[in-house]
Amino acid sequence: MSAVTRERIISELHLLEEKAKLLNFEPVRVYLIGGGNLALRGLKSATKDIDIVVTNRGQSSLLEALLETPVPKLPVYLRQYRSQWDYDLGMSARYMHPLHGFNLDVFVRRVLNKLYLSESMVSRAEVPEDFESHEFFKVCLVSREDIFLFKSITSMERVRDVEDLIALVETGLDYEIIIQELENQLSRDESLKDLIPLMMHRVDLLMKQIGTVKGLIHLREYLKENMG
Template identity: 85%
Template sequence: MGAVTREMIIAEFHLLEEKAKLLNLEPIRVYLIGGGNMALRGLKSATKDIDIVVTNRGQSSLLEALLETPVPKLPVYLRQYRSQWDYDLGMSVRYIHPLHGFNLDVFVKRVLNKLHLSGDIVSRAEVPEGFESHEFFEVYLVSKEDIFLFKSVTSMERVRDVEDLIALVETGLDYEIVIQEIENQLSKDESLRHIIPLMMHRVDLLMQQIGAVKGLMHLKEYLREICGELYE
């Protein structure tokens, strides 16, 4: 599996805008989470894969057409798999780039059966510099706080995942936004309470690496309170 640099992501997304225009597709809006988001923010030079979320079935179908329809001299992404729960919220599809070999993972509304792309996450998202002119393939970056939250519950404790979380902490996060979004997610889906111990473990791991950051300590106290409620 190949790595994808910031420059490659920019080039590929501009090609997808051109392709969507040629196909005369309705506008597709994608929300970047994870390493692709961090690369476009300049927080890392390259990532192993690009993770994007779309909001509904219609957007998923449009994106599928964009990625898989052949157009001369423009990329056709190769589908590796699609999750068995077709078109339910939380469906995921993995593509691989035919030349560069990196993965493009697409999620519909919910990521890995965990966090939802909530209205608040959408409202905090912003268009990265250089993509303001896109009309057919619209690119949005979820906030740094929301990347931190996604990575806290989906990372696999690989070295690069820990490094990404540290890089996000070092930018200076607003942990009240993180806590408010956790509250928001739990208020809409009680089943997500099972991710709280996982988040606590991630925070402990981070504090072992970088010390007692005030915001992380505040987040840990909040998570500890939630964990206490779980076992009352």
């Protein structure tokens, strides 16, 4: 599977805006999480896949049609799979770019049956300057704090995931926002409490790598208090 650079991500998302305009689609708004978000922020040079979240089934259907509808000289993404269930919460699909080989992973409101794209996450998301002109394919980046939360809970334990978390810590995160969002998620779904030990393990890994960070210590104390 090919890595996709920041420049390639920008180019491909511009092509989706062009395609949506040609098809006269209703606006589709996507929220980037994971490596694609970090690449667009300049925090990593390339990513293996682009993870995006949409807010409801209607937006998911529009995005599916946008990716799969043939338009001359514009890419048609190849669907690799779509989850068995067909409802608003947690539905997912994977697409592959026909030429460049990277994956585009789509989630509806909930990612990997774990964290939700909450209203507070949506309110903190921002439109990058590169996509301010988009009218049909609207691109939003969830905040650095929310990326940290997604990366801490939903990602696999890979070297590059830890590297991504370190890069986020080095930007200077607001750990109160992370804690508040985690509380918000827990108030919505108590089963997420089972994921706290995983997040604490990630925080411990980070502290071994980069040493004492006041915010991480505060976050670890919060996690420890809520493990039981």
